[in-house]
Structure formats: structure tokens, C-alpha cells
Amino acid sequence: MAQPKKKTSKSRRNMRRSHDHVAVPNVIYCECGEPTLSHRACAVCGSYKGRKVTPDADAQ
Structure with a gap:
């Protein structure tokens, strides 16, 4: 299986995850x-x- 050549920086990782938040x-x-x-x-x-x-609940 292919492996990444370089470590993904924290900045790039977080930019990729920027749309994964809960609305x-x-x-x-x-x-x-x-x-x-x-x-x-x-x-x-x-x-x-x-x-x-x-x-209303009390109307019954």
C-alpha cells in the first residue's frame, strides 16, 4: 500500500477538517x-x- 512521503502538518490537517464540525x-x-x-x-x-x-395538556 502507498505511504505518504512527508508528514502532514497540523495546519494542513486542520484545514482539511474545517468542514467536519457539527452545525x-x-x-x-x-x-x-x-x-x-x-x-x-x-x-x-x-x-x-x-x-x-x-x-394544551390541561385542557383535557
Whole structure:
């Protein structure tokens, strides 16, 4: 099997790995003040884009 002729420098190795990071989720704050992921209903109050989309747990 072929072997590298020279040692890969730390700089070149890290530049190659620059795109391997885990993306940070885009967190927004709901009207109730809780942090939620964008384009998803709030898990606490159940609202999305200013309107109620999920029923309350205490309403049953």
C-alpha cells in the first residue's frame, strides 16, 4: 500500500477538517420566552408564528 512521503502538518490537517464540525442549531425565543428551534412549534406553549397550533395538556 502507498505511504505518504512527508508528514502532514497540523495546519494542513486542520484545514482539511474545517468542514467536519457539527452545525449549531438555530435557536429562537418564543413569545412565552422559551428557547425553541426555528420552524417548529413551541414545546411549552404550543404556538407557532403567533398562533396556537397544539392543544394544551390541561385542557383535557
